[in-house]
Amino acid sequence: MKTTDKILVLGCRGLVGSAIVRELTKLGYSNLLTPVKTELNLLNQQSVLDYFALHKPKHLFLAAAKVGGIHANSTYPADFIWENLAIQNNVFEAAFKSNVDRLLFLGSSCIYPKNAPQPMKEDCLLTSVLEPTNEPYAIAKIAGLKTAESFRRQYGRHFYSVMPTNLYGINDNFHLENSHVIPGLIARMSEAMKKNDPIFAVWGTGNPRREFLYVDDMARACIHVMNLEGSIPDLINIGTGEDISIGELALMIKNLLGYKGEITFNPNQPDGTLRKLLDVSRIHSLGWKHSIDLQTGLKLAIDFYLNRT
Numbered sequence: 001m002k003t004t005d006k007i008l009v010l011g012c013r014g015l016v017g018s019a020i021v022r023e024l025t026k027l028g029y030s031n032l033l034t035p036v037k038t039e040l041n042l043l044n045q046q047s048v049l050d051y052f053a054l055h056k057p058k059h060l061f062l063a064a065a066k067v068g069g070i071h072a073n074s075t076y077p078a079d080f081i082w083e084n085l086a087i088q089n090n091v092f093e094a095a096f097k098s099n100v101d102r103l104l105f106l107g108s109s110c111i112y113p114k115n116a117p118q119p120m121k122e123d124c125l126l127t128s129v130l131e132p133t134n135e136p137y138a139i140a141k142i143a144g145l146k147t148a149e150s151f152r153r154q155y156g157r158h159f160y161s162v163m164p165t166n167l168y169g170i171n172d173n174f175h176l177e178n179s180h181v182i183p184g185l186i187a188r189m190s191e192a193m194k195k196n197d198p199i200f201a202v203w204g205t206g207n208p209r210r211e212f213l214y215v216d217d218m219a220r221a222c223i224h225v226m227n228l229e230g231s232i233p234d235l236i237n238i239g240t241g242e243d244i245s246i247g248e249l250a251l252m253i254k255n256l257l258g259y260k261g262e263i264t265f266n267p268n269q270p271d272g273t274l275r276k277l278l279d280v281s282r283i284h285s286l287g288w289k290h291s292i293d294l295q296t297g298l299k300l301a302i303d304f305y306l307n308r309t
Contacts, residue, residue, distance in 0.1 A: 001029070001059050001102070001226055008033040008057035008100075010042065010091065011064030016106060016164070018171045019219035020061050027223070033057055042087045052094035060103045061222060062091055062144075066137075067108075067173075069180045070203075070272050073134040084140035092147050096157065103159040104226055105148045107141040109211075109239070109278055110134045111163060119279040122163070122235045131273045149234045160232055162225055165239035165278050169215035169297060170304045181246065182212060182298070185253050186305050198261045200254075203269035206247030211239050211277050214297035217290040224288045232286075239278035240290045252295065256302055 001007065007024065011017035012034035021034055033055055041047045042064055066083040073080055088105070095103050112120045113128040130138045145161035152159050168182040176187055185202070192200045221238045244252075250263050283289075292300075 001223075003028045004031055005029075005058045006031045006033060006056065007059045007061070008035075008055070009061045009063065010035070010040075011062070012036070013171070014063060014065075014067075015167060015169065015172050015215050016218055016222075017061070017063035019169065019215040020063060020222055023216065023219040023223055042090055043083065045090045045093070048090040048094045049097065052098040052100075056098055058101050059226060060091075060095055060100050061226075062088070062103060062105045064091075065106070067180075069184060070133050070270055071177050072179075073137055074270070077136040080134075081136035081140050084137065085143060088140070088144040088147060092144075092151065092159075095159070096151060096155070101158060102226055103148065103157070104222055105144050105159065105161045106222070107145050107161050107163045107235075108138070109163055109165050109237070109276055110138045111142050111145070112276075114273055118275050119241065119277040120237070121279040122233070122237055122282060125235070133270055133272050145235055152234065158232075160225060160236070161234060162222060162236045162238050163278070164218050164221075165211040165213050165237075165276070167213055167215050167218055169301050172215075172301065172304075174305055181210065181249070182253075182301060183305070185250055186257070186302055189250075189253060189257055189259050190305065192261065193257065193259050199264055200250075200259065200261050201264050201266045202246065202250045203266055204246060204271040205267050206250065206265040207245060208271045208273065209243040209245050209275045209277065210249070211241070211243040212249075212294055212297070213239050213290060214292040214300070217292050220291075221283065221288050225283075225286070228286060233282060236283050236286070237278040237280050238283055239280045240294075241278065241280040242294075243275065243277045244294065252298060253302070256298055
């Protein structure tokens with residue numbers, strides 16, 4: 001991508017999209033399109049077609065999606081599948097018809113089977129059943145990456161997909177119930193501190209292991225992939241290649257926040273998949289590696305949350 005190319009970032013107010021905008025700006029990209037929902041309704045097919053026809057972006061980061069943690073996915077499965085499918089289909093159609101040069105679709109590590117061998121390689125996709133708690137969302141994301149792959153196979157379009165691990169950081173969703181694990185723990189533990197609660201209950205057993213990537217590292221990986229030359233794989237995992245138990249994570253956040261109470265676990269809440277760790281050898285071979293460790297990233301996320309409330 002040239003720094004003067006017109007680059008469209010969809011989902012620019014979200015966790016990943018805003019990080020991509022920050023990183024592009026830092027690198028000197030000066031012709032960015034960053035429409036918000038009031039300017040572009042991605043659920044409206046004609047609005048999307050009209051926007052692309054008018055602005056004619058050269059490159060596109062598709063970071064817009066309906067996202068949430070286990071609670072949100074379990075409570076609103078219909079919303080998660082149909083909204084994501086609608087967004088993806090509208091954007092792919094418009095990108096194809098307006099001759100977007102490069103498109104990067106952002107998926108999710110939940111696309112991989114529930115009992116996939118760990119760490120999960122890209123080629124384990126569709127080899128067995130998905131995790132039931134987020135299956136509708138995962139199916140939508142699988143459809144998105146297969147759409148990108150199909151446009152590339154049939155029409156030779158430069159449409160690619162990256163599968164990030166669990167992301168966190170600046171501009172995350174810190175909702176007390178519908179957020180992902182890190183922002184959810186930060187928000188709920190902060191509330192417990194305000195109330196002087198002596199006990200803080202973590203959802204689930206605390207045993208599942210998860211991999212976490214700071215969102216600015218994800219943004220740098222996306223830009224790196226978009227700037228690769230030569231043969232680029234259809235699907236690329238983006239992560240750290242390192243994981244931690246939810247119990248250990250809660251203790252790290254407790255220490256960083258300074259919470260003095262006792263941490264307990266609520267096994268009545270679902271754990272989800274027992275382990276989710278990506279094999280990141282493919283992205284490493286393409287010249288990218290994460291630079292922000294979990295301790296540093298958690299400090300940045302906590303500072304962001306405390307300064308916004």
